[in-house]
Amino acid sequence: MRHVRNSCEQAILDTVRRDGRARIAALARALSVSDETVRRHVRALVADGLVRREHGAVVWVGGSEPPFERRLSVNAAAKRAIARAVAERVEDGATVMLDTGSTTAYVAEALAARRELTVITNGIEIARSLVGRNGHRVYLAGGALDARLAAALGPEALAFLDQFHADLAILSIAAIDAEQGLMDFELDEARMARAMMRRARRVLVAADHSKFGRRAAVRVADLGAVDLLVTEAPPPEPFEAQLAAAGVELVVAMPAAGARQSVSV
Structure with missing residues (x-):
């Protein structure tokens, strides 16, 4: 695999890694x-196994999601609308x-206004958003912590979940494919979703529009x-x-008028 990239290649790679998918025409305009x-440049990235071409677009296949903090800023208005719904x-x-x-991090913020929930999660920020709020009881799974x-x-963490039965599992999924169904980038995340x-x-699956038509490495469920x-735009x-x-049941929750959000270029 080549490791030296020019600035254009790196910009394409950074955009597709961040957003999961980008149109060729949009990349050309942005650059x-x-x-x-x-x-x-995309042909070079395809040869390195980092992206793939798909119907006029470039799709990230590098094997993992962007870090949690970076994902919070992508499609933020959409995720807030989904969370409210x-x-x-x-x-x-x-x-x-x-x-x-x-997305479930935004859901946790919205759930803070409810009263006396019992919340079971493996997410550190989710637990932090809800603990001590409105009489909520929060149970945080133990195990190896993944900082990313x-x-x-x-x-x-999986064994911890077996002690509980919930009214509702709320899942944030990485990709929704027409053939494979729900998908994720990490095997351990997929196992956690199945256990819940x-x-x-x-x-309940909370997923913004960018998740439709994407593929990831691990199949979660049909x-x-x-x-x-719950999504924020009608799925294609x-x-x-x-x-x-x-x-x-499909729920489309439109973002608030005038809301700003980061979107794919």
Whole structure:
């Protein structure tokens, strides 16, 4: 694999790593170069196994998500809208499980206004947002801490979940593929999501529009394993039809008017 990159290649790589996907034409505009120049640099990145070409776009396949703090700033207005809609569907006194993720971090902030929830999570920032607020009881899974994901993962964290049964599991997913369903970049994160699904009466997936049409390394579950999917924009075909066929309730929560957010170039 080559390790020396020019500034244009590095800018493309940074953008696709950050956002998961970017259009060739949008990259060309952002970098003030031609589409063909972008394609030439993309071919080099494809050869290195870092990205793949897909219908006029570049998709990140480098093997991991961006760090947690960086993901918090991407599509922030969309994630806040999703979080508000999720919180409206959680009753006071409910028992909920939340996995780690930037979207579920916003959900945790919105849930702080509810009362006397029992919250089980492996996310450090999620626990921090809810502990000591409005009578909430917060249980944080132990195990090996992953600083990049701000979460506890591994066999100890999975065993911890087996002590609980929740009314609702709220999951933040990395990718939603038309063929493979729910996907994630990390095997341990996928295992945690599956464990929460098993230990909850209902499953809610909170995912912004950028997650549709993406693929990641690890398959989590079929779309039919989800009871409710909350997003901030109507999903593209074929997803809307597939969700309906699988019996998944779809909620589209529009961001507040005038809200600013970071989006893919």
